[in-house]
Amino acid sequence: QSALTQPASVSGSPGQSITISCIGTSSDVGGYGYVSWYQQYPGKAPKLMIYQVTNRPSGVSNRFSGSKSGNTASLTISGLQAEDEADYYCSSYTSSSHVIFGGGTKLTVL
Amino acid sequence: QVQLVESGGGVVQPGWSLRLSCAASGFTFRSYGMHWVRQAPGKGLQWVAVIWYDGSEKYHAQSVEGRYTISRDNSKNMLYLQMSSLTVEDTGVYYCARSLAEWKHPRYYYYGMDVWGQGTTVTVSS
Numbered sequence: 540q541s542a543l544t545q546p547a548s549v550s551g552s553p554g555q556s557i558t559i560s561c562i563g564t565s566s567d568v569g570g571y572g573y574v575s576w577y578q579q580y581p582g583k584a585p586k587l588m589i590y591q592v593t594n595r596p597s598g599v600s601n602r603f604s605g606s607k608s609g610n611t612a613s614l615t616i617s618g619l620q621a622e623d624e625a626d627y628y629c630s631s632y633t634s635s636s637h638v639i640f641g642g643g644t645k646l647t648v649l
Numbered sequence: 650q651v652q653l654v655e656s657g658g659g660v661v662q663p664g665w666s667l668r669l670s671c672a673a674s675g676f677t678f679r680s681y682g683m684h685w686v687r688q689a690p691g692k693g694l695q696w697v698a699v700i701w702y703d704g705s706e707k708y709h710a711q712s713v714e715g716r717y718t719i720s721r722d723n724s725k726n727m728l729y730l731q732m733s734s735l736t737v738e739d740t741g742v743y744y745c746a747r748s749l750a751e752w753k754h755p756r757y758y759y760y761g762m763d764v765w766g767q768g769t770t771v772t773v774s775s
Contacts, residue, residue: 540711630696630762637696637708638696638699640696
């Protein structure tokens with residue numbers, strides 16, 4: 540199964556908002572409300588930012604929000620800060636009881 | 650505190666086997682499903698395998714099916730990944746992660762990985 544499709548890179552200036560898309564199929568993103576998003580800094584383990592499409596774990600800033608429409612999930616970061624510069628990955632449960640990740644998006648804060 | 654610590658990585662030759670371990674602490678290990686996720690150098694995250702909280706169900710990615718086996722010992726709070734017939738494509742950092750999941754008969758649906766270890770590095774090279 541191919542990875543979920545994410546843009547390779549996105550950028551924004553401090554204070555702006557950016558959105559990262561994650562395109563799947565009806566067998567993963569579109570078929571279930573089990574999309575999650577992870578933030579990863581170089582050399583570090585990933586960190587859960589969003590689960591079940593829209594939910595934020597305790598401690599994650601409310602500047603991070605998630606949504607889904609059809610086979611496409613999205614992560615929006617509002618009020619961009621320098622510390623948001625990292626790699627972001629989407630993930631979904633699949634119809635074969637597996638998990639699939641997106642290819643990752645590098646966020647640059649200009 | 651809630652913690653996962655991987656070990657067992659190293660440098661091996663193609664065709665060799667290796668067993669990774671993940672020690673859990675700070676939470677009720679037997680109540681959670683667990684994943685292995687890997688990351689090749691400079692590449693993205695790749696899901697490897699999941700095991701249900703009681704070990705009754707296991708699923709492996711197609712790329713490792715038949716070569717890798719996930720297992721757990723709830724009496725020791727340990728997760729394992731037995732890897733065999735290793736190839737250079739298996740090189741990377743291997744993470745264990747705790748699964749968030751909900752039960753909807755007849756299966757669990759995993760909806761996030763909320764605790765990650767620091768990773769252990771596997772290098773397959775001749």
